[in-house]
Amino acid sequence: MRKLTGHNKSMSQDQTKKEALFNEVKGSLFEYLMARRLSQLAGNELKFLESLDKNYLNVLSQQDRMVRQFYPEMLTFLTQVSHDSANELVKFLGEVPHTPQLRGKFGTVNEADLMLESTKGIIPLSLKLNKKNSFVNTKSGGIKSFFVNYFSFIKPEIQQDFNRMVDQEFTRMSYELHALNDMEFNGDYANWVRSGKSELPGELSTEERGVLKSFYARIAVEMHRILLEAQTSHPTQFSASLPALMGFSTPEILQLVYFHDFKTQGHGSVSIHSYAEVQKWLKAATLLPFNQTSSVEMNLGDWALQIRVKPMNKFTTTAIKINCSVKFKQFEVS
DNA sequence: TCCCGCGTTCTCTCTACTGT
């Protein structure tokens, strides 16, 4: 770990706090600015603004004030991002969509951030703001319902067995961690916490970290086995389950990703993907051999899908999440 | 009713690898 002087340390903590705060508002401001820009292009901005929920406007104006005061550059950045994104979207659709509707925090639980109307019907639009070259986070589900939720053809008993295995392995990992510290594991982490040990994975020693990682790997290898078996026995249903993991829960959805690149200070690039692009590779989906990590990877032509086991903040609970992310291998040249 | 555990979403940081 990098050594920091007292002064630098407090600076970096402040910076981290600031970043965390603004990350929170970044997404919702992007959604709003994008919808507003689209309504401008369609010539119905006033109607759009009137359609906004009072609660939403309250939250938004608070966020706006905060950003203007503490991080004014972000507003110009996000305005640029939404203008570029809107232009690319219009180019992609070949028309200006009408009546953008925000479905943010107060809308339905769906991956679509915006609902648009076009001559081809209603288009749900999912917006992402991502660092260039990184995987795009699509879904993250709880481990204890992952197969049931995303691969509904997999028998519930398989999920149940898997859950038992997760609990067992969690207990084993807990014994190992306690043994490493000459402590006794009594079914919970009360002793652990009382002795001042951290519950965050990032604060474990190298050896402890190793124990935790092999726990994740044991889960990942079992997931790999279940998925391979599912693909072999039910190839069609297996393929049909993949788009939802990749951010396409419905065939109509469009996924717009703005990739930013702070280093070169240049404009980012906009990628727009549809269900059809993913669909054409579904039959060719291949599970890569297990690689002794905490993730299972799949190849789908131009796409890579990564299914990763990760803790939910604290590792001292059996609650683990499964993180899905995708990458489109060819970047657009602009 | 209020807390806590679980699930969800999003984006950050760190590091090991790789090509020059």
Next chain:
DNA sequence: ACAGTAGAGAGAACGCGGGA
């Protein structure tokens, strides 16, 4: 030897539902 990057890991925030 070193810089750039891909991928692994970290973690904040919040909704929801069930149990104390």
